[in-house]
Amino acid sequence: MSETDHSPxxxxxxxxHTHAGQRLRFGYGTNxxxxxxxxxxxxxxxxxxxxxxxxxxxxxxxxxFHPDVAEHTNRLRxxxxxxxxxxxxxxxxxxxxxxxxxxxxxxxxxxxxxLRLDLLRRAVRIAARVGAGVVSxxxxxxxxxxxxxxxxxxxxxxxxxVLDTAAEHGVKLGFEPEPGMxxxxxAGFERLAAKLGHPELFGVTLDVGHCRCLEPIxxxxxxxxxxxxxxxxxxxxxxxxxxxxLEFGEGDIDFPPVMAALREVxxxxxxxxxxxxxxxxxxxxARRSLRFLRRAASEVTA
Numbered sequence: 001m002s003e004t005d006h007s008p009x010x011x012x013x014x015x016x017h018t019h020a021g022q023r024l025r026f027g028y029g030t031n032x033x034x035x036x037x038x039x040x041x042x043x044x045x046x047x048x049x050x051x052x053x054x055x056x057x058x059x060x061x062x063x064x065f066h067p068d069v070a071e072h073t074n075r076l077r078x079x080x081x082x083x084x085x086x087x088x089x090x091x092x093x094x095x096x097x098x099x100x101x102x103x104x105x106x107x108x109x110x111x112x113x114x115l116r117l118d119l120l121r122r123a124v125r126i127a128a129r130v131g132a133g134v135v136s137x138x139x140x141x142x143x144x145x146x147x148x149x150x151x152x153x154x155x156x157x158x159x160x161x162v163l164d165t166a167a168e169h170g171v172k173l174g175f176e177p178e179p180g181m182x183x184x185x186x187a188g189f190e191r192l193a194a195k196l197g198h199p200e201l202f203g204v205t206l207d208v209g210h211c212r213c214l215e216p217i218x219x220x221x222x223x224x225x226x227x228x229x230x231x232x233x234x235x236x237x238x239x240x241x242x243x244x245x246l247e248f249g250e251g252d253i254d255f256p257p258v259m260a261a262l263r264e265v266x267x268x269x270x271x272x273x274x275x276x277x278x279x280x281x282x283x284x285x286a287r288r289s290l291r292f293l294r295r296a297a298s299e300v301t302a
Contacts, residue, residue: 024262024297027052027272028286029090029234030061034279038062042079044283049290052086054234054272055132057123058093064122073129080130088134088174088232088270089127091120106140107158108151108182116140117158121165128169134232134269135166136174136205139183139192151182156195159202166201174205174232179213179243186215186225193229203231207274209238209245212253219253220261227265234274235293245275247285248292255296263300 028050033041038061045053055076057064062072080087094102097115105112123135142151159175166173175192177185183192189204196202204226211222223230235258237251238244248255262271271293278285 024259025051025086025270026290026293027054027270029054029056029272029274029276031056031276032273032278032285033282034060036282039079042083042085045286046083046085048287052270052272054088054090054270056090056093057126058096064119064126073126077130086270087130087132088136088272089123089132091123091135091137103140108140108142108146108154113154113158117161120162124162124165124169124171127171134172134174136176136232138176138178139181141180142182152195155182155192159192159196163199163201172201172203172231174203176205176207177210179210184214186222204229205232205234206230207234208253208258209236212238212240212251213243220257223258223261224265230265230267232269233267233271235271236274245277247275248289256299259297260300
């Protein structure tokens with residue numbers, strides 16, 4: 001079968017469950033469909049067999065600052081229900097808050113951190129409206145002039161404020177360690193969670209590729225370490241020491257053991273493909289990705 005001659009779904013693809021019967025639920029990130037209208041992107045994902053979507057709030061798909069955001073959110077909820085898609089909300093859009101500086105301002109910025117707090121609170125409210133159980137976010141890069149103690153103080157304060165809004169709406173927060181940012185690994189997440197007092201609604205978003213990029217332990221061990229706090233999973237391939245999101249098979253991650261570890265920790269959330277630079281070929285990349293993930297899941301032995 002050629003890459004252009006295919007049906008929306010691939011009936012020859014193995015199902016996304018392990019031999020022990022646990023079904024993994026695969027989603028795809030809207031940041032990888034940046035050349036599609038949101039409704040069209042959701043249609044493609046659903047027709048291909050995805051059961052969820054990682055929705056990045058941005059200018060194009062769902063702008064959290066649009067005057068008609070409530071109407072847009074209600075329409076999205078209807079589309080998700082119609083297509084049978086679960087959803088998590090992501091907040092890592094580029095240039096959403098500052099047209100000159102990517103991913104800025106952050107919870108560590110001063111001035112400007114109130115803009116990030118506003119975005120995260122809006123994200124929680126949107127998540128509640130569309131039925132998303134998790135909002136994912138990260139720390140941002142530490143400003144050079146800011147010392148480490150002050151950075152931790154700002155981050156803890158910001159997370160605490162977002163947690164207040166999350167508690168009002170019953171939405172979990174998935175904090176993502178991001179390479180190159182102030183909190184870039186699981187050890188950093190664990191330190192942050194401890195400083196916050198291990199709140200029930202504060203969990204971790206684990207990007208599988210990031211584990212391969214910089215963690216001192218292998219990827220399955222990262223999944224097991226994160227397991228008790230795991231509320232959201234992003235999945236992609238990556239090479240050691242290089243923060244570049246790659247299609248499956250282009251990096252050096254062995255995925256069946258990752259699937260086995262997700263089963264072992266009894267993870268029940270979405271496992272969403274994170275390929276934000278592949279929008280130029282989104283339908284083909286999404287189809288290849290789901291086929292790969294299903295095959296990897298089917299290779300897990302009981």
